[in-house]
Amino acid sequence: MRRAQHTLFGLWAVLGLGIAWAEGAPVWAAEGDAANAELLYKTYCVQCHGATGKGNGINVRDMSVQPRDHTDAAGMVGLSDDRLFKAIKEGGPAVTKSVLMPPWAGVLTDEEVHGLVRHLRVLCACEGRG
């Protein structure tokens, strides 16, 4: 009987942990994705878009076209997530913008590009229309 109780307790414990994991995992994953996207942004994007995302990175001084200000909600709202994804993955010319925005397909996976699109929505504190 005692052994049976132990077994039952063990089963409940496993079940409980399972539920906790099932509920907790997506939250952890989302936090991990957000942190990873921020790290990618600070590695590949800030050189032109700026440490604070205002479009004023260290490389901008001699550029003929200014990079987009990612904190500008009024401008960012007009760009759909699909368009942002395409611009990051395939570069500016793919969305009729400047060649100074290069294609990142050779460095970033699709999943990482999606993460960057979500990070841009955090920076602009906006959702995309259009």
Place this chain on the structure above:
Amino acid sequence: MRAAISIGCGLLLAALWAVPPMVANAAGDAAGSALLAEQCAGCHNLTGPAPDTVQAVRARKGPDLFYAGDKYRAEWLTEWLQKPTRIRPGGAFYGDHIVPSQATDKWDQIDTASLPDHPALSAPDARAVSAALMANTPYAERIATVTVEPVSLPIFMGDMLFDKFKGCIACHQSGKDYGGFSGPELYTAADRLNPRFIYSYMQNPQAWDPKIWMPNMNLAAADLNKLVRYLQMIAEEE
């Protein structure tokens, strides 16, 4: 069965391609190798492979040297090691040296005071280290497949290609204090580097350095040849 063998061979080839062979320094200068181990290994990757995570590429303190013999010109290495100058205006990882601007009409700056200077070597040490580095050629086969075609290029067409059509100027300087800060200066590239390496790196930067913040610009052979020529022209100009 034949298909299975083909796939197996393909996988084996892919694995061989993906894992850079360890550097064999036996042919190099023994004194140079000892100096490298004592004085250079703290900041430079001498054994490979290249960093394959974003964290690792950000943590790098100096350029990877495990393929130095595929990359550099020996004479330049020997001279530079005696009188080192800054090649990367933003440092090994530019992100560690940014002073952010809070205004949108002003740009971020590089905190030049935070950039470390490279130590200088004596002439005999520089020669020994250069010889040891030039023996690091794990990508000799890749370099051997590159053919740089000589092209004739008016300088203004090179400027257009570099600045406007391909946007290299965004990150690289094509003259003293003209251009971007996150990549190495390129008006000295032809003095420093093997032209075949320049071609191969521009063709696919990630083949050399998987997480580097230089994108693959999908450059055609004609443009690669022109850009190699352009880098030679601006090196002669400076």
